[in-house]
Amino acid sequence: MKLLSPAISRLARIRQWRTNTWMQNPLATQREVLQDLVTHAQYTEIGRKYGLTKLFSLTDFKNSIPIHEYEDIKPYVERLMNEEENLLWNTPVNWFAKSSGTTSSKSKFIPITEESLNNCHFQGTKDVLSLYYNINPSSDLLTGKGLVIGGSHQISVVNENIQFGDLSAVLLQNTPYWGQWLRTPELSIALMDEWETKIEKLAESTINENVTSISGVPTWTLVLLKRILEITGKKNIAEVWQNLELYIHGGVSFVPYKEQFEAIIGKPINYLEIYNASEGFFAAQDDLTQDGMLLFLNHGIFYEFMPVDEYGKTNPRTVGLNQIEIGKHYAPVITTNGGLWRYLIGDTIVFTNTNPFRIKVSGRLKHYINAFGEELMIDNADKAISIACNKTNSVVNDYTAAPKYFDDKSNGSHEWLIEFEEQPNSIKEFAYELDCALKTLNSDYEAKRHKDIALQMPTIKALPKGLFTKWLSLKGKLGGQHKVPRLSNTRKYIEEILGMIE
Numbered sequence: 382m383k384l385l386s387p388a389i390s391r392l393a394r395i396r397q398w399r400t401n402t403w404m405q406n407p408l409a410t411q412r413e414v415l416q417d418l419v420t421h422a423q424y425t426e427i428g429r430k431y432g433l434t435k436l437f438s439l440t441d442f443k444n445s446i447p448i449h450e451y452e453d454i455k456p457y458v459e460r461l462m463n464e465e466e467n468l469l470w471n472t473p474v475n476w477f478a479k480s481s482g483t484t485s486s487k488s489k490f491i492p493i494t495e496e497s498l499n500n501c502h503f504q505g506t507k508d509v510l511s512l513y514y515n516i517n518p519s520s521d522l523l524t525g526k527g528l529v530i531g532g533s534h535q536i537s538v539v540n541e542n543i544q545f546g547d548l549s550a551v552l553l554q555n556t557p558y559w560g561q562w563l564r565t566p567e568l569s570i571a572l573m574d575e576w577e578t579k580i581e582k583l584a585e586s587t588i589n590e591n592v593t594s595i596s597g598v599p600t601w602t603l604v605l606l607k608r609i610l611e612i613t614g615k616k617n618i619a620e621v622w623q624n625l626e627l628y629i630h631g632g633v634s635f636v637p638y639k640e641q642f643e644a645i646i647g648k649p650i651n652y653l654e655i656y657n658a659s660e661g662f663f664a665a666q667d668d669l670t671q672d673g674m675l676l677f678l679n680h681g682i683f684y685e686f687m688p689v690d691e692y693g694k695t696n697p698r699t700v701g702l703n704q705i706e707i708g709k710h711y712a713p714v715i716t717t718n719g720g721l722w723r724y725l726i727g728d729t730i731v732f733t734n735t736n737p738f739r740i741k742v743s744g745r746l747k748h749y750i751n752a753f754g755e756e757l758m759i760d761n762a763d764k765a766i767s768i769a770c771n772k773t774n775s776v777v778n779d780y781t782a783a784p785k786y787f788d789d790k791s792n793g794s795h796e797w798l799i800e801f802e803e804q805p806n807s808i809k810e811f812a813y814e815l816d817c818a819l820k821t822l823n824s825d826y827e828a829k830r831h832k833d834i835a836l837q838m839p840t841i842k843a844l845p846k847g848l849f850t851k852w853l854s855l856k857g858k859l860g861g862q863h864k865v866p867r868l869s870n871t872r873k874y875i876e877e878i879l880g881m882i883e
Contacts, residue, residue: 396507396508396510396511397511397512397514397515400508400511400512403678403679404675404678404737407678407702407737407738408701408702408703410678410679411678411683411684411701411702414678414679414681414682414683415439415442415683415716417681417718418681418683418716418717418718419433419436419442421470421471421472421496421718422469422470422471422720422722424467424471425467425468425469425470425471426457426467426468426469427457427468427469427720427722431445431446431722432445433445439701443685443699443723446722446723447723448687448697448699448714448723448724448725449721449722449723449724449725450724450725450727451489454469454721454724455489457469457720458477458489458490458492461474461477461492461543462477462490462539462543464540464542464543468720469492469720469721469722470492470494470496470718470719470720472494472495472496473494473495473542474492474493474494474543474720475542475543475544476492476493476498476543476544476545476551476555477490477491477492477493477543477544477545477551478490478491478493478545478546478547478548478551478659479491479537479545479546479547479659479824480547480548480658480659480756480825488824490545491659491660491719491721492719492720492721493551493659493719494718494719494720496681496718496719497661497681497717497718497719498551498552498555500680500681500718501661501662501680501681501682501717501718501719502552502657502661502662503552503556503557504662504680505655505657505662505665505677505680506662508665508677508680509629509653509655509665510522510523512665512666512667512675513627513651513653515667516651516667516668516669517626517651520626521593521624521626522593522594522626522627523563523593524591524593524624525590525591525592525593525594525624526563526564526565526587526590526591526592526593526594527563527564527565527592527593527594527595527596528564528565528566528583528587528590528592528594528595528596528597529549529553529564529565529566529571529596529597530583530595530596530597530598530601530602530605547659548657548658548659550572553568553571553572554568554572565586565587565590565592566582566583566586566587567586570582570583570586576601576831576832576834576835577831577832577834580604580605580608580834581608583605584605584608584609584612585612587609588609588612588613588621590622591622591624592622592624592625593622593624593625593626593627594625594626594627594628594629595625595627595628595629596628596629596630597630598630598632598753598754599630599635599638599642600753600754600787600792600793600829600835600836601754601835602628602630602642603638603641603642603645603787604792604834604835606618606645606646607645609621610645616647617644617645617646617647617648618645618646618647619646619647619648620647625646625648625650626650626651627650627651627652627653628642628646628650628651628652628653629653629654629655630652630653630654630655631654631655631656631657632657632658632751632754635652635654638786638787639652641787651669652669653665653666653669654666654674655674656674656740656742658726658728660715660717660719660721660724660726661680661681661682661715661717661719662677662680663676663677663682663713663740664676664677664739664740665677667737667739671733671734671739672733672739672741673732673733673734673739673740673741674739674740674741675737675738675739676737676738676739676740678738681717681718681719682715682716682717682718683715683716683717684701684702684713684714684715685699685700685701685713685714685715685716685723686699686700686701686705686711686712686713686714686730687699687700687711687712687713687714687725688700688709688710688711688712689710689711689712689729689746692712692746699714702735702738705732705735705738706732707731707732707733707734707735708731708732708733709731709732710729710730710731710743711729711730711731711732712725712726712727712728712729712730712746713725713726713728713730714726725746727745727746727747728742728744728745728746729742729743729744729745729746730742730743731743744870745758747759747760748866748867748868748869749868749870750782750783750784750795750868750869750870751870752784752786752793752870753784753793753829753835753836754825754829754835755823755825755826755828755829755836756823756825756826757782757795757819757823757825757826757868758823758868759867759868761819761822761823761826762780762782762819762867762868763867764818764822765815765818765819765822766780766799766815768814768815768818769811769814769815769818772810772814773805773806773807773810773811773814774803774805774806775801775803775804775805775811776801776802776803777799777800777801777802778800778801778802778846778849779799779800779849779865780797780798780799780800780865780867781797781798781849781865781866781867781868781869781874781875781878782795782796782797782798782839782867782868782869782875783795783796783868783869783870783871783872783874783875784796784870784872785840785872791837792833792834792835792836792837793835793836793837794836794837794838794839794840795836795839795840796839796840796841796842796872796875797812797815797839797840797841797842798842798844798875798878798879799841799842799843799844800843800844800845800846800847800848800849801843801846802846804843808841808843811841812838812839812840812841813838815839815841816830816838816839819839842879844878844882845882848878848881848882849865849878851881852865852877852878852881853865855881
């Protein structure tokens with residue numbers, strides 16, 4: 382395999398030439414992508430509904446098609462799962478990527494077409510390799526194996542032709558031969574969904590492999606690496622995999638984890654961020670010295686960007702690449718070869734560069750916690766608090782929650798600061814009911830809580846009455862328009878409030 386590295390590196394440089402072409406012609410590339418999408422879908426049900434055969438300009442496109450959220454496409458998804466065709470796209474949809482739910486759905490199911498698999502997700506994967514080889518032309522990355530760690534990989538069968546699973550499951554199940562050759566573990570282990578057993582199998586099957594890269598969410602990756610050190614008795618991962626040179630991460634902020642990774646790996650390696658979601662492969666770092674990821678413009682996705690202050694308006698304004706302002710927060714609105722039309726994915730981004738276009742994920746349109754891949758939304762939290770109150774005969778005035786990150790002694794968890802009007806008889810009982818409710822409402826939270834492997838039972842601290850009001854007053858935010866942030870992905874607010882108690 383060592384002898385193949387120069388040849389693969391040359392192929393990567395060829396792909397880099399292709400990437401450079403659309404990087405240098407971003408607006409023309411996006412116009413061609415939109416034209417191709419409209420051509421594919423003009424005679425579908427949604428194409429007829431919005432008159433795609435008559436669209437002649439981007440203005441017509443925006444005026445004809447409203448911005449959609451998941452609840453708007455859910456009826457189409459349900460019909461697609463019943464094997465109806467030609468609804469959102471003109472080729473069959475046999476796969477759906479399952480991800481965390483919306484306000485009225487525990488989970489959402491994103492259509493995955495043959496085009497989105499090959500021309501978006503897998504093309505994005507190849508471009509990541511190309512970008513990395515361009516950064517490190519002497520790399521030996523592909524002389525070894527890439528260890529792929531995802532979430533829960535269970536594949537569920539709807540009927541003879543329709544299946545769903547989380548994105549990593551769908552991609553692994555459909556990976557072309559070149560991808561199967563490059564990765565570890567074997568498919569039967571990668572697709573296991575019982576995490577206690579899976580971690581053991583992952584560790585046992587990869588310890589003796591020549592692992593040169595790892596990709597996966599930080600929480601599960603740390604769990605696996607710690608177990609590998611326990612089994613091998615080694616001081617660090619560099620003693621297990623001497624040729625490890627790259628960790629690919631995305632989906633959650635890597636900032637709280639980097640020091641832990643550097644300590645457990647025990648030698649300098651490269652860290653590369655990607656932005657790959659069920660809806661599409663959007664971006665990846667092309668320069669490890671730059672703050673931001675290169676936006677993929679030729680991968681079957683047409684982009685619009687909604688300023689976040691437009692969210693909730695009847696006809697929100699969107700802008701194109703030619704109107705972008707660096708540092709301003711936008712919510713991407715995408716039209717894709719997976720059959721999503723002007724779809725609001727819910728993330729917020731900022732542009733760090735416009736030549737080429739580079740972005741970084743800044744958060745979600747709504748308050749959330751996604752420190753461990755659990756995607757806990759405020760709607761989930763509000764409903765869970767209400768359920769816990771009913772179960773424990775208590776009343777909550779206000780609350781805020783934030784993550785407690787991994788350390789040497791324990792796994793991660795959520796910390797809740799709650800101001801009760803009527804306290805429950807037992808805070809532990811309240812925490813238990815809150816946890817049960819969250820698992821019922823949010824499938825990603827439920828997966829991360831499985832046997833405490835990645836996320837432990839939430840901890841709750843009852844606050845003195847009036848403390849939130851005092852905190853808002855100190856912040857100069859006392860009044861009807863200012864509220865206690867329910868959820869935060871950082872500990873900034875919680876630490877300030879705890880500091881007031883101390």
